[in-house]
Amino acid sequence: MRRFSVALLAVLFLSQSLAGPLQAAGRRFLAADSSKKTLALIDEDGQTVWQHQIGPLHDLHQLADGHILCQLNWTRVVEIDPATDExxxxxxxxxxxxxxxxxxxxxxxxxxxxxxxxxxxxGPARIIEVAPNGQIAREIPLKVENPHPHRDTRLVRKLDSGNYLVCHEGDGVVREYDATGAVVWDFPVPLFGRQRRKGHGLEAYGNQCFAALRLKNGNTLISTGNGHGIIEVTPAGKVVWQLQQDDLPGIRLAWVTTLEVLPGGNIVIGNCHAGPDNPQLIEITRDKEVVWTFHDFKRFGNALTNSQILAIDGKPVRNSVR
Incomplete structure (x- = not known):
């Protein structure tokens, strides 16, 4: 009987190892996948508590009142009340x-x-701030060297300073603009000596950056898109920390999309176009230890680009950087 139990445990351990890191519960989050046309709130038990049909999407937010700011296609931005779905x-x-x-x-x-x-x-290559009535309150022109309506930008965030941190996917550059549209800082995302390869998945390679976050220490954290990783760079442009495609045991990174730095310092990343053998969301420590993953190719698919962690073990997540 003891031999049978040991053998059974060995089989279970092997099957979990082949499946990759264990998926932990305890995270409430918002996520969207364009391939399944699904935007959903997932509770800490992994259950869907609300969902809405979407088209292509590259950004999302839960607002302070619980409403969801998202997009239904490439041009239509909406605010939805999940309580009524209106x-x-x-x-x-x-x-x-x-x-x-x-x-x-x-x-x-x-x-x-x-x-x-x-x-x-x-396309128009501009940042606008619109009032609730839709009128433009401020307009900031963008510098784009390789203009294309699909590739001019990815994620953009307004900083506490009033400046704007912009990922230019087509240019492979992160630029910081002031309120007049002047570029006050920029960082060309390196190829690290490798050749570009076409594609969207594990086989691709480039510097088509998706997200950039300004950290409290003044450095900038960048997801390199089809560069399969993350880099942290100083104001002087020195790379001081890096996560590469095969740094996480049992996981391969593909198009790394959204970033979120949780209050405790852990980093949540989107692992898009990585295929069904890899998790779509991953939380890691600065020592590159995997502490949580989300891996679900039934509700979501191979285009889970965006997420926001809302609570951990019943405690609301406040003041994360994303």
């Missing part, structure tokens, strides 16, 4: 504020402290 505010960049007939896509937006909404328009 849209309570919306802005369509396809036709608003001079964009009629232009090629435009939105890949980033943010509700600001003054109640206005920052919307970043690829």
């Amino acid at each position: 849209i309570v505010w919306e802005y369509d960049a396809a036709t608003a504020n001079g964009n009629e007939g232009k090629k435009v896509e939105v890949h980033a937006f943010q509700r600001l402290a003054d109640g206005n909404t920052m919307i970043v328009e690829s």
Whole structure:
């Protein structure tokens, strides 16, 4: 009987090892996957508590009142009340504020402290802050060297300083702009001596950055998109920390998308286009230890680009950086 128990434990251990890191419970989060056209709130037991049908999406936020700021396609940004599933505010960049007939896509937006909404328009290459009535309160032009309505930008965040930190996917550069549109800092994402390879999955390679966060120490954390990793760079442009494609045991990174730095310092990353053998969301320590993963190819698929951690073990997550 003892031999049988030992053998059974060995089989279970082997099967878990082949499946990758164990998926821990205890995270409530918001996530979206364009391939399954699904935006959903997942509770700490892994159950879906709310979902909404979407189209292509590259940004999302749960607001302080519980409403969800997201997009339903490349131009339509909406605020949804999950309690009623009603849209309570919306802005369509396809036709608003001079964009009629232009090629435009939105890949980033943010509700600001003054109640206005920052919307970043690829194609017109501008950041606009719109009032609740949809009128432009501020407009900031962007510098784009390789213009394309799908690739001008990815995530953009307004900093506490009032500046804007912009990921330019097509240029492979992170630029910081002041309120006049002047570039006050930039960082070309390195290829680290490797050749570019086409594709979106594990086979691809490039520097098409997706997200950038300004850390409390003044450094900038960047997800390198199809560079399969994360880098932390100083204001002088020195790389002082790096996560690469095969640094995490049992996990391979593909198109690394959104970043979130939790109050305790752990980093949550989106592992998009990595295939069904790899988790879509991963939480790691600064020592590159995996503490939590989300791996679900039934509700979500191979295009889970964005997430936001809302609570850990019943405690709301506040003041994360994302």
